[in-house]
Amino acid sequence: MTTGEVTLNILDGGGVVSAPLNSVQPVIGCATAGPIAQVVATRSIKTLQDTFTSGPLVEAAAQVILKGGTVLAMRATTNTPGSSEAVTFTGTGTSVITESGTPVDDFYAVFKVTTGGTIGTSGIKFKISLDAGRTYGPELSLGTANTFVISNTGITLNFAAGTLVAGDVAKFATIAPAWNAAGVDTCLDALNASQYSTVGFGPGHIVGPMSVGDAGTINTKLLSLGSTPNNVFSRWLVEARDAIIPVAFGGAGETEATWMTSIQTAFAAFTGLRLCVGAGHYNQPSAIPNAHAGAPRYRRPGAWAVAAKRVTIPPQRHDGRVKDGSLDNITIDAENDPSDGFVYHDEFLNPGLTAGRFMAFRTRRGRGGYFVDQPMLMSQPGSVFDILPKGVVMDVACKIVHDAAEEEINDDIPLNPNGTITDPAARAIEAVIRGNLKVNMIDTGEIVDATVVIDRTVNVRATSNVKVDVTIFGRGYVISMTVNIGYANPFAATA
Numbered sequence: 001m002t003t004g005e006v007t008l009n010i011l012d013g014g015g016v017v018s019a020p021l022n023s024v025q026p027v028i029g030c031a032t033a034g035p036i037a038q039v040v041a042t043r044s045i046k047t048l049q050d051t052f053t054s055g056p057l058v059e060a061a062a063q064v065i066l067k068g069g070t071v072l073a074m075r076a077t078t079n080t081p082g083s084s085e086a087v088t089f090t091g092t093g094t095s096v097i098t099e100s101g102t103p104v105d106d107f108y109a110v111f112k113v114t115t116g117g118t119i120g121t122s123g124i125k126f127k128i129s130l131d132a133g134r135t136y137g138p139e140l141s142l143g144t145a146n147t148f149v150i151s152n153t154g155i156t157l158n159f160a161a162g163t164l165v166a167g168d169v170a171k172f173a174t175i176a177p178a179w180n181a182a183g184v185d186t187c188l189d190a191l192n193a194s195q196y197s198t199v200g201f202g203p204g205h206i207v208g209p210m211s212v213g214d215a216g217t218i219n220t221k222l223l224s225l226g227s228t229p230n231n232v233f234s235r236w237l238v239e240a241r242d243a244i245i246p247v248a249f250g251g252a253g254e255t256e257a258t259w260m261t262s263i264q265t266a267f268a269a270f271t272g273l274r275l276c277v278g279a280g281h282y283n284q285p286s287a288i289p290n291a292h293a294g295a296p297r298y299r300r301p302g303a304w305a306v307a308a309k310r311v312t313i314p315p316q317r318h319d320g321r322v323k324d325g326s327l328d329n330i331t332i333d334a335e336n337d338p339s340d341g342f343v344y345h346d347e348f349l350n351p352g353l354t355a356g357r358f359m360a361f362r363t364r365r366g367r368g369g370y371f372v373d374q375p376m377l378m379s380q381p382g383s384v385f386d387i388l389p390k391g392v393v394m395d396v397a398c399k400i401v402h403d404a405a406e407e408e409i410n411d412d413i414p415l416n417p418n419g420t421i422t423d424p425a426a427r428a429i430e431a432v433i434r435g436n437l438k439v440n441m442i443d444t445g446e447i448v449d450a451t452v453v454i455d456r457t458v459n460v461r462a463t464s465n466v467k468v469d470v471t472i473f474g475r476g477y478v479i480s481m482t483v484n485i486g487y488a489n490p491f492a493a494t495a
Helices: 045-052 056-066 179-195 212-225 256-267 302-310 390-405 424-443
Strands: 024-029 040-042 070-075 086-092 098-099 107-115 125-129 147-150 155-159 167-176 203-210 237-238 275-278 281-285 297-301 361-365 367-372 447-454 468-474
Touching: 024 179, 024 302, 024 390, 040 045, 040 297, 045 070, 045 447, 056 070, 056 203, 056 297, 056 302, 056 390, 070 179, 098 167, 107 155, 107 237, 179 212, 203 302, 212 237, 212 256, 212 275, 237 302, 275 302, 281 302, 302 367, 390 424, 424 447, 424 468
Parallel strands: 024 070, 024 203, 203 237, 237 275
Antiparallel strands: 040 070, 086 167, 098 155, 107 125, 107 167, 147 155, 281 297, 361 367, 447 468
16 A cells, blocks of 8 residues: 555545645746746746746736736747738738738737838838737837837738838737647646645646647646645636637637537536636736837736736635626726627626536626626536635645644554554544644634544554544535515504
């Protein structure tokens, strides 16, 4: 048998022990530079840029840092380089505009001519947007060049001989580089081998659209890391794909209904209680200004806003608690958003994704912004672990119980003549484990209570194993309310 270990079986339906820090968040994604599968712990956006330069990893981790969190940033190997859609042009100029390079992120680029002229002759001026024209940078001059490199994007604009006229507009979309499941698994192994797996951390974030195949592989890895001898218990925010790029930016376009059906069908048979799959993309301000494009409001997964919020709330907090207000990372332009060609899913108006076990986003009448509807885990139907906070609380409890129980490993204890543990010895161990749960979870309001019971019937002399049953009593969640309201009967008898 395996010796010297504490084995925890998580049921679905002495020393100083501390809880994982919820403000510490592992973030895994693609970047343009930096070490592969190495943990870079930081609270500095400058350190992120100095280490990884740019890319989805940098952008997502920066959002967490802005909220006061510490990120454990890890660069995954790029399996598929960034790419671009064809340029669409509107105007009367004769110069053909093309794009080249290897894009570092998802951009909806707009090149807008403000002063016309002839390519190769000074005088042409323009502005650049990377967020579909929501924001623009300063006016720029092309000079006598026939190319222009957009800062920190990997994109080069190329201008064929001819003219550009004020009001000419060129648009195109880019697709960020992508990892594969093997690259993410390598990062997870490195995280497990680091000192941070001992200290503990809050829910992690894997940045980039995840297919159901990748989800299965990664969830299996997480289950493995959560079992003996690793005992690293974690839940992860991940992202379903966005609707297909709109026609205006070179894509084929996709309706909301088609997109919803596609991802629901893809994940219908999938179960993965370690993953919370966010569905829906929204406009979110970048934490990193661009020299040529100003301060963009990029189209990002709603999961990014939840990941940033997660470092500011306790483990048991429902991600959609109305008292906390809407997800402030998501911005809404009520005038332009409805007609800009992108899908902004609202689970309130068009339900279905929550029932499909996705973390969907919704509006609420009389309140601005978007809220999490339900932070669903991709658990099997009927599972106790239906929403993220329940999973996170269990992960915290598992770490505390494991660390407390491990203090007892290889200790000598008194036994009864039949080989069972004596009652005083059992009570002492029970008190240690429950005491740590009390200090770290009950007293902090993460759970209501906990019981710890050692099986006094096990022959410890024969097995060298002490069997412990731990039950935690979680807090409840007000998912709905039924309110009766009416006028008082004006004819009711009074005393």
